[in-house]
Amino acid sequence: MFTVAEYAELGETEHGYSELQEGRILMSPSPSPPHMVASGELFAQLRAQLPGELVAIQDVDIDLELAPYGDPGFSRRPDLVVVPREATKSGRMLKASEVLVVIEIVSPGSKRTDRVIKRGEYADAGIPHYWIVDLDPPVSLVACHLAGEFGYQDAGDVVGEYTTTVPFPVTVKLDGLV
Helix, strand or coil: CCCHHHHHHHCCCCCCEEEEECCEEEEECCCCHHHHHHHHHHHHHHHHHCCCCEEEEECCCEECCCCCCCCCCCEECCCEEEEEHHHHCCCCCEEHHHCCEEEEEECCCCHHHHHHHHHHHHHHCCCCEEEEEECCCCCEEEEEEECHHHCEEEEEEEECEEEECCCCCEEEEHHHHC
């Protein structure tokens, strides 16, 4: 069983990537080329529209802050996050309390993990917005937002274009991701 601090000290352990769930290291295969293309395209769209005080980051570890310091913890590596630029200056692992938006691109082997397990963890961590992008045609995005004791609420899948003003104004051209 690992704490978040112990996990952070490990660095990269094998091919692919790892995450920490209740102190246990979970290994995942490296994302497929279409997944990585979609992540890059989404990153480029966000970067071009984000206000200067915010930054999008791909494939970075986040301490979900779900366990007391020193207890077996939780760390996830989402496809993209949006955080205040200031949060990146310390060089340490980002914390859930710094994340405005967390984005997962669904892979064939991660549908339940992304839609159920991570949705619950990210809500419990207090991350205000969780976007789930599914590349299966038609490409879609589910924009979840925290709704108090109810966890995340959403208005269902959006196809074509996703436009919002919260937590920042942005339009994502979903068909441009593949």
